[in-house]
Each structure stands twice: as structure tokens, then as C-alpha cells.
Amino acid sequence: MASDNFYRNIVVLLGVVATAAMTFWNKIMDWSGNVLFPWLDQNFQEISDLVKQAFVWIDNNVAVPFRNAVKQAWKRLREYLLKWAVHFERHSSNEWVRRWSGYIIKRFENGKVAPVRVEAEEIVSWDELPPDVRKEWLKKGMPNQEVNVTELRDQELEMEMTH
Numbered sequence: 589m590a591s592d593n594f595y596r597n598i599v600v601l602l603g604v605v606a607t608a609a610m611t612f613w614n615k616i617m618d619w620s621g622n623v624l625f626p627w628l629d630q631n632f633q634e635i636s637d638l639v640k641q642a643f644v645w646i647d648n649n650v651a652v653p654f655r656n657a658v659k660q661a662w663k664r665l666r667e668y669l670l671k672w673a674v675h676f677e678r679h680s681s682n683e684w685v686r687r688w689s690g691y692i693i694k695r696f697e698n699g700k701v702a703p704v705r706v707e708a709e710e711i712v713s714w715d716e717l718p719p720d721v722r723k724e725w726l727k728k729g730m731p732n733q734e735v736n737v738t739e740l741r742d743q744e745l746e747m748e749m750t751h
Contacts (some may be wrong), residue, residue, distance in 0.1 A: 613651045617643070659745055668693045670703055672738045676721050678731035679711075686712045690738070 620643055628636040674688035679685060687709045694704040714722065724730045 613655070615730075617647070655739070662741060662745060666742075669738060671736070673734055673736045675734045676717060676732070678725070682714050684712050684714070684717060686710050686716075 625636065625640060628639055670691040670693065672688070675685075675687040676691065677685045677687065687707065689705065689707045692705045692706055695701050695702055717725075718735070721733050721735070731743055
């Protein structure tokens with residue numbers, strides 16, 4: 589059970605970090621280019637270049653290396669993580685079961701490797717559900733939903749690499 593939580597936590601952490609690193613910084617850069625930099629050029633020309641240089645430094649020395657590290661970590665994890673999904677099942681108006689399940693490549697003490705199914709289950713409240721799960725329940729009344737975490741992260745990374 590402890591290793592189940594470990595794998596689940598690693599996948600969730602990498603998912604959150606990857607999403608934040610790739611979308612949040614891109615949104616900041618879009619906003620900077622469309623709003624901040626033109627506003628600085630117009631109102632504070634004396635510091636505009638300094639702020640732009642700071643953004644370039646952060647992008648080159650923090651954001652890009654961090655995103656690359658997240659991509660590499662996900663790529664390395666995917667060597668052992670075959671599939672990871674989370675299934676949500678409604679039990680009552682404010683009680684849902686969140687069931688994590690997946691297949692990992694496990695190395696046994698004898699040196700052999702094999703795919704192993706890993707599962708973990710917990711009761712969560714409505715507030716703890718992801719926004720898209722709540723939205724589908726409200727729109728379509730879907731009491732059971734599954735999110736393929738590995739597929740979503742793979743798609744996010746693929747989109748990031750093409751942009």
C-alpha cells in the first residue's frame with residue numbers, strides 16, 4: 589500500500605509540475621508580450637529594457653531548464669509507468685470514490701521485471717474532485733468517470749514540443 593501511494597504521488601506531482609511549468613509560464617510570457625512590455629514601452633521607457641532582460645534571463649535560466657527537466661523526468665518515469673488512471677465514482681451527493689489504478693514495470697529481487705497492477709482508493713468530497721469531473725457531473729449526470737493520467741500528460745508534453 590505504501591508503494592501504491594508513492595507511485596500515485598509521483599505521478600500526481602509530475603502532472604501538476606508539468607502542467608504548471610508549461611502552461612503557467614507560457615501564459616505569463618503571452619501576457620508580458622501583449623500587455624506588460626507595450627505598457628512599459630509607453631509609460632516607463634527607462635526601465636522597459638531592464639524588465640525585458642529580466643524576463644529573458646528567467647526564461648533562459650529558469651523556465652526552459654525547468655520545463656526540460658520535467659519533460660525528462662516524465663520520459664524517465666514513462667519507462668516504468670505503462671498506464672495510470674484515476675476513476676471517480678459517485679456514492680452520495682457529497683461522497684465520491686477516487687480510485688487510482690495503473691500498471692508499472694516492477695523489478696523484483698531476483699532481477700526479473702514484469703508489469704504489475706497498482707491500485708489505491710480513497711473517499712473524497714465534491715470539493716476535492718477535479719473541475720472537469722464536477723462539470724461533467726453537472727452537465728450530464730455522469731456518476732462514473734475515468735481520467736487517463738498518462739495519456740493526458742503525454743498529450744501535454746507532445747503539444748509543448750510542437751509549440
